[in-house]
Amino acid sequence: MSFAQRLKSLIGEESVSGFARRVDISEALLRKYLKGSEPSLAKANQIAMKANCSLEWLATGCGYLYRQAEVVDKPALYAAYEHINNKKISPDEAENLLKTVSGYQFLRTHKKADGYLDISGMAAFLALAKQDEPK
Numbered sequence: 001m002s003f004a005q006r007l008k009s010l011i012g013e014e015s016v017s018g019f020a021r022r023v024d025i026s027e028a029l030l031r032k033y034l035k036g037s038e039p040s041l042a043k044a045n046q047i048a049m050k051a052n053c054s055l056e057w058l059a060t061g062c063g064y065l066y067r068q069a070e071v072v073d074k075p076a077l078y079a080a081y082e083h084i085n086n087k088k089i090s091p092d093e094a095e096n097l098l099k100t101v102s103g104y105q106f107l108r109t110h111k112k113a114d115g116y117l118d119i120s121g122m123a124a125f126l127a128l129a130k131q132d133e134p135k
Contacts, residue, residue: 001061002036003033003036003038003039003044003058003059004033004034004035004036006057006058006061007030007033007034007047007058008034010047010051010053010058010065012118012120012121013118013120013121014112014116014118016030016031016034018112019051022050022051023046023047023050023051024046024050025043025046025047029043041059044058044059052109052110053065064128065125065128072098072101072102072105074094074098077097077098077101078094078097081093081094081097099126102125102126103122103125103126106121106122106125106126107119107122110122
């Protein structure tokens with residue numbers, strides 16, 4: 001996957017102009033990158049930082065897409081669930097609860113100023129997280 005393809009993937013459903021504003025670069029420059037031009041390291045880092053993306057992934061396609069992922073303290077989460085529901089959590093409930101919290105964290109972190117929630121981005125994030133789980 002090329003830089004342009006990774007950038008397009010990062011932009012997702014957001015408009016090119018909206019993404020350009022969010023990462024603080026001109027729309028013309030962003031369109032240049034989308035057509036195949038490679039940014040300087042400083043510009044790539046600026047895009048990565050403002051889009052909450054890993055510079056390594058944006059530049060090379062390796063590593064993790066997202067820079068800031070909150071680690072879920074599973075024992076604390078499950079203990080809270082068991083206390084609130086007054087029952088032991090089943091493996092299926094634990095998996096669904098973890099997905100719910102992870103999905104919420106993604107949506108909260110990526111919520112747009114106009115209130116837009118990137119549901120398709122969350123689905124892709126959860127699918128990637130599932131792939132990264134140890135077997």
